[in-house]
Amino acid sequence: MLTINKKKPIQLGWRLYQQVEEAAWATKAGHDYNLRLATAQDLPLLTDLLMGVSADTRYLRFLSPVPAFNPARAETMARQLWLENAWLTQVLLATVREDSREKIIGLGEWHINPRDCTQADFALLVRDEWQGQGIGTVLLKRLVELAGRDGVTSLHSEIHPTNRVMRKVLSKLNMPVSYQFESGTLEVEVKLA
Ligand SMILES: CC(C)(COP(=O)(O)OP(=O)(O)OC[C@H]1O[C@@H](n2cnc3c(N)ncnc32)[C@H](O)[C@@H]1OP(=O)(O)O)[C@@H](O)C(=O)NCCC(=O)NCCS
Secondary structure, eight states: OOOOOOTTTOOHHHHHHHOOEEEEEOOOOOEEEEEEEEOGGHHHHHHHOOOOOOOOHHHOOOOOOOOOOOHHHHHHHHHIIIIIIIEEEEEEEEEETTTEEEEEEEEEEEEOOOOOTTTTEEEEOOOOGGGGGSHHHHHHHHHHHHHHHHOOEEEEEEOTTTHHHHHHHTTOOOOOEEEEETTTEEEEEEEEE
């Protein structure tokens, strides 16, 4: 495993960079976590993440009252969303070690539009007990950097109109972000420099 200290970013070719993306970070409270890209081997961890989030968090992420995930539904959703998505998908994971096992505490995803590879959809998900510790902000900033290196110039998402935390995270990008109210949700567009 290659660990890249966030203070000393290593510039590698994009393909290689994609494979080894790995970095050590700390939450606001000083708890260490890692950022890395997901692989197909992460299915059990992704399934565990979906089963571990609250009803409120599921509602904000999926914009509907999704029932609690059982293992089978969580695995199906993890495959559909992240591992077998029809759109080219990258998933950035924030992970910690608990009892010597890796656990996902946050996730940023982007899906490249097959009709226009300069456009991508994105979303964030942080476990309830880890929210408010700066992880969503780090994930989004890193997601923007990586998507930009992949040629994406415009990132899109839909958020709940009451999702003030997500709007705050977006505001911390210091990039042009536009919002449009559409059918009960806020459509977000981030223009990458
Ligand atoms: C939205 C989400 C990804 C943000 O991740 P996070 O790790 O909690 O965000 P951060 O800790 O980086 O917080 C960003 C800012 O919001 C503030 N904030 C975080 N949680 C807050 C809360 N519950 N109430 C008020 N402010 C809050 C933080 O203080 C921070 O501002 P600051 O740096 O000025 O203090 C996370 O809350 C989440 O997964 N929510 C459910 C799913 C969702 O809404 N996804 C987005 C739609 S795709």
